Amino acid sequence: MELETVVGAYARVAELYASLLGSVEQVHRDDLALVERHLGHLRGPVLDVGCGPGHWTEHLRSLGVDASGVDPVPPFVEHARATHPLGRYDVGALPDPGPRDGSQAGVLAWYSLIHVEPAGLEPALAALRRLLRPGGTLVLGFFDGERVEPFEHRVVRAHRWPVDEVSRRLAAAGLVEVERARRPAEEGHRPHAAVVARAA
Amino acid sequence: MELETVVGAYARVAELYASLLGSVEQVHRDDLALVERHLGHLRGPVLDVGCGPGHWTEHLRSLGVDASGVDPVPPFVEHARATHPLGRYDVGALPDPGPRDGSQAGVLAWYSLIHVEPAGLEPALAALRRLLRPGGTLVLGFFDGERVEPFEHRVVRAHRWPVDEVSRRLAAAGLVEVERARRPAEEGHRPHAAVVARAA
Numbered sequence: 001m002e003l004e005t006v007v008g009a010y011a012r013v014a015e016l017y018a019s020l021l022g023s024v025e026q027v028h029r030d031d032l033a034l035v036e037r038h039l040g041h042l043r044g045p046v047l048d049v050g051c052g053p054g055h056w057t058e059h060l061r062s063l064g065v066d067a068s069g070v071d072p073v074p075p076f077v078e079h080a081r082a083t084h085p086l087g088r089y090d091v092g093a094l095p096d097p098g099p100r101d102g103s104q105a106g107v108l109a110w111y112s113l114i115h116v117e118p119a120g121l122e123p124a125l126a127a128l129r130r131l132l133r134p135g136g137t138l139v140l141g142f143f144d145g146e147r148v149e150p151f152e153h154r155v156v157r158a159h160r161w162p163v164d165e166v167s168r169r170l171a172a173a174g175l176v177e178v179e180r181a182r183r184p185a186e187e188g189h190r191p192h193a194a195v196v197a198r199a200a
Numbered sequence: 201m202e203l204e205t206v207v208g209a210y211a212r213v214a215e216l217y218a219s220l221l222g223s224v225e226q227v228h229r230d231d232l233a234l235v236e237r238h239l240g241h242l243r244g245p246v247l248d249v250g251c252g253p254g255h256w257t258e259h260l261r262s263l264g265v266d267a268s269g270v271d272p273v274p275p276f277v278e279h280a281r282a283t284h285p286l287g288r289y290d291v292g293a294l295p296d297p298g299p300r301d302g303s304q305a306g307v308l309a310w311y312s313l314i315h316v317e318p319a320g321l322e323p324a325l326a327a328l329r330r331l332l333r334p335g336g337t338l339v340l341g342f343f344d345g346e347r348v349e350p351f352e353h354r355v356v357r358a359h360r361w362p363v364d365e366v367s368r369r370l371a372a373a374g375l376v377e378v379e380r381a382r383r384p385a386e387e388g389h390r391p392h393a394a395v396v397a398r399a400a
Contacts, residue, residue, distance in 0.1 A: 012213065013212065013213045013216045015354055015355070016216055017216060018354075019354035020220045020221070020354070023388065025387065025388070154215055155215070188219075188223065188225070
């Protein structure tokens with residue numbers, strides 16, 4: 001899916017989306033714990049790629065992390081700035097979201113790559129890898145699946161991915177898996193997966 | 201606010217809205233209990249005016265009520281039909297949502313009048329009253345407020361209303377309050393009010 005299609009789809013629903021999903025209160029506590037465990041103690045900068053309304057960025061900041069957010073959807077960036085005026089939020093997208101190569105101790109890409117076409121995943125992972133310092137940590141959240149396949153997401157078409165497949169592609173991009181998490185479908189939520197990887 | 205403005209705003213977010221709010225699981229249990237208590241045992245038809253994705257209609261049907269839904273937003277009606285194929289859903293709006301005068305044992309208008317301008321409330325209540333049989337029950341949910349005032353709702357501008365004011369206007373429309381409920385703001389939810397009234 002073209003970036004502008006995705007941006008347009010999110011821009012149309014940004015206010016409702018932010019109102020209903022723009023808070024870590026809506027986040028599963030296991031996900032919160034995973035992100036905190038891997039990014040919450042980092043001393044260097046952390047980039048929240050595809051930050052949406054900014055709730056993850058703000059949560060990391062509340063833990064003392066030097067986190068900033070970047071998102072391709074301008075209404076999300078405006079919302080994040082208005083809601084969290086002390087945070088830093090910029091409009092930007094992969095492959096070049098802004099910070100210079102090798103500058104980040106951590107990168108959070110929470111459901112940020114779900115709208116990337118399968119052929120676009122490797123370049124996207126390579127771009128995330130470039131942002132990281134050696135030894136830096138990537139946390140990736142996405143829809144779990146038995147195979148790579150598209151589905152009609154509530155905003156715009158997305159893909160689900162098998163964790164092993166994502167892990168292989170991370171390795172190809174120079175990111176070594178250090179932890180994974182999976183959660184089956186529950187109450188209106190599709191199967192979830194997360195992978196934590198370290199920049200080699 | 202013009203009806204077409206409201207319809208357009210909801211049509212743009214209908215899929216996300218339905219996905220996040222189109223289930224009684226998202227409904228406060230006190231609200232569910234109130235609606236069940238007053239509409240769940242009725243033998244005659246019940247119209248869910250402004251049914252949105254149809255979750256209230258379907259819930260009433262699951263209780264054995266002859267409930268149908270009407271909404272001015274076509275994507276909501278399509279969603280309701282697709283999700284609940286045994287239910288009846290039509291595109292329609294006040295003042296004439298479809299069923300003939302005096303045909304309904306009950307009417308649910310759950311947050312359906314929140315986008316009506318203050319001057320439009322009385323005609324809207326009169327239209328709801330016309331749908332009801334003598335002795336029929338109306339359940340009305342809305343944003344509670346100290347005074348009648350507009351605010352930026354997450355979809356499109358809405359008004360909050362004092363319960364006493366709503367009750368007075370219901371009485372003027374021939375609907376006598378039999379119960380009211382109020383709930384203060386909590387976790388991202390604005391103050392809520394509901395009034396149950398009986399057609400005189």
